[in-house]
Amino acid sequence: MVQGLPIIPSVAKRLRNTNFRKIKALFSSMLLKDQFERFVKLSLLAFQLVYEAILDGKLKDLFHRQMFRHRLLTQVEIDLATLTPPKNILPSDFHFVELIPDEIIKGKLSFAVKSRGFKLKHSIKRGLRIFALIKDFVVVGDLWCVMQYGAGVAINNPDLDMLGIHCKDREAYIYDVFIDPSYRGKNLAVPLQISLQSKLKSEGYRKLYSYYYNDNLPAMRMHRTLKYKEIKKFRASRFFFYKKIEEVI
Numbered sequence: 265m266v267q268g269l270p271i272i273p274s275v276a277k278r279l280r281n282t283n284f285r286k287i288k289a290l291f292s293s294m295l296l297k298d299q300f301e302r303f304v305k306l307s308l309l310a311f312q313l314v315y316e317a318i319l320d321g322k323l324k325d326l327f328h329r330q331m332f333r334h335r336l337l338t339q340v341e342i343d344l345a346t347l348t349p350p351k352n353i354l355p356s357d358f359h360f361v362e363l364i365p366d367e368i369i370k371g372k373l374s375f376a377v378k379s380r381g382f383k384l385k386h387s388i389k390r391g392l393r394i395f396a397l398i399k400d401f402v403v404v405g406d407l408w409c410v411m412q413y414g415a416g417v418a419i420n421n422p423d424l425d426m427l428g429i430h431c432k433d434r435e436a437y438i439y440d441v442f443i444d445p446s447y448r449g450k451n452l453a454v455p456l457q458i459s460l461q462s463k464l465k466s467e468g469y470r471k472l473y474s475y476y477y478n479d480n481l482p483a484m485r486m487h488r489t490l491k492y493k494e495i496k497k498f499r500a501s502r503f504f505f506y507k508k509i510e511e512v513i
């Protein structure tokens with residue numbers, strides 16, 4: 265212990281001699297590296313999405329999702345406290361599970377739509393919970409939940425600021441509901457959402473927020489069947505990463 269004491273002046277000397285410019289350069293190169301990695305990941309995801317859209321003959325739909333003007337958007341919410349979601353309403357060969365972030369990151373899960381697994385792998389962060397519909401060990405549908413304080417951290421989701429949603433404790437924001445195109449139109453979306461409501465209610469959650477575009481008929485019907493309350497309407501415009509919304513009064 266006594267021998268360790270001279271370390272203190274030597275640390276102070278080293279600090280004095282430290283070239284802070286070098287440290288700054290190191291940090292900015294790390295920042296650039298992060299941005300470069302993000303750029304590479306986004307480009308790979310974009311290629312995968314375009315490839316899948318070409319295979320499905322849905323390239324026009326893909327561009328329509330990335331570029332639009334003044335699309336009507338409805339913000340909705342549902343009160344879980346007064347709701348009694350029915351149990352086990354999924355067809356028997358489908359299972360509702362919560363995905364484990366570590367398994368997603370390590371690529372241990374099989375996704376029917378590859379770009380979906382890719383997107384999840386690179387978007388998962390603390391506080392985000394992913395629930396999925398599984399058939400024959402393959403993820404055929406999923407939805408994402410932001411629990412504002414669920415994991416002890418407030419995670420920053422740009423949608424929340426954009427829509428003016430302030431999730432309090434035991435409230436969650438549900439987004440990006442997705443069903444594999446080959447399973448669409450089979451009435452799986454509502455049971456998937458009901459399974460989620462049931463799970464979150466059992467954990468003490470009181471309110472869920474979400475939104476849909478009014479021209480997305482399956483999404484609008486799904487929310488209406490679930491009896492989500494319509495709160496506000498917006499006009500949304502998007503050009504790839506640039507998004508703008510204005511409330512419709």
Ligand SMILES: CC(C)(COP(=O)(O)OP(=O)(O)OC[C@H]1O[C@@H](n2cnc3c(N)ncnc32)[C@H](O)[C@@H]1OP(=O)(O)O)[C@@H](O)C(=O)NCCC(=O)NCCS
Binds near residue numbers: 440450475
């Ligand atoms: C939105 C989505 C999850 C709905 O799932 P789905 O399998 O297409 O729809 P379902 O078969 O479960 O049906 C849900 C409702 O939409 C209706 N519906 C389904 N396909 C429809 C169509 N092509 N046109 C109009 N209504 C349709 C169903 O009749 C049902 O309504 P009901 O409850 O009044 O009977 C799915 O279409 C999807 O993944 N879309 C791409 C991602 C997306 O847009 N997500 C929405 C985010 S809010």
